[in-house]
Amino acid sequence: MDTLIIYCHPYAQSFNHVVLERMQSNLNSQGINYQLIDLYAEHFDPTYSAEELSLYHQGGTVDPLVRKYLALLKSCQTVIFITPCWWNSIPGMLKGFIDKVMKEGSNLSHTVTRTGIKGLLTNVQHCYVLTTSTSPTWYLRFFCGNAIQRVFVNTTLKQLGFEHRKWLNFGEISWSSPQRRQRYLQKIAQYRFK
Template sequence: MNTLIIYCHPYEKSFNHAVLTAVKTNLQKQNQQYQVIDLYADHFNPVYDKEELRLFHSGGTHDPLVKKYLQLLQSATTVIFITPLWWNSIPGMLKGFIDKVMKPGEGYTTSAFGLHGELTNIKHTYVLTTSTAPKFYLRLFNGSAIKRIFINQTLKQLGMKDRHWLHFGGITMSKPPRREKYLHHLTSYHFKCS
């Protein structure tokens, strides 16, 4: 498997789900193998409990999904995140995925200089987001927090390379032709999958 899609939206009739379908269509046209982690459909629990936290520093877990997800990440060369932006950031479900799955010794190691990402096998990273706010608002008034923190800090710290952000803003007020144009763009977008 080369490509791993990490999908974070609970509603199958959402625009995010249409984005997921467009990306899958794209990869199928390119004859690219892929796997989807659907956090909501998997009923992933993003919350640490006492036992999970006790096991954290040894890199352990008692959640079988954490083990599965980490193995999928370690075998991927391309990762595509598909998520809405809620209150200017990623949803708690996706934040919990990062918190719980990225284990010391597996997702990263620590040194006197900080974190060292262990997911260097991921050569290409794409973050596809949607929001009610238009993109110019996120860039000018929000300081592109998603790009500055999640993409250029968190994902970089984990070792993920060649990071790209594709965003569809103003989703609530958008008309069907604009949505269709964006979905068409995603079906022909060149995702690097090697």
């Protein structure tokens, strides 16, 4: 598998869902082999149980989706996240995905050393984070702490070993015109990956 899409939105009539459909059409037209993780449709539970957390340092899990998702992450070269930006950051569902799926262990997602985290998902050579937000992108960057770029993209994903990370945000979605939305969707439909 070349590419893994991680989709995080509960509403099938959302603009994010249209972005997902355009992305899938794009990848199909380029002949790129991909797999989709739809966190809400697959009923992923983003919360830790006491039993799940007790297995963390052994790299274990009681959730079969965690094993499936980690195996997919370890076998792809490109990861594409499609998610809204809620309250200036990623949704709780996506945060829970990172919390539960990224397992510590020598053949898992990372190890912890005295100097920090050593990411083991270095097979991911390209990562794209596509978000939508009510706030303008400049407002997220300069007045809200730039959490998507600074924390999620440049820290968390970097620590896990992801290379060549890029964030694309469609801001002011609530006030966007149909024409602006169409221009963005056309860009997604024609985007060349890698």
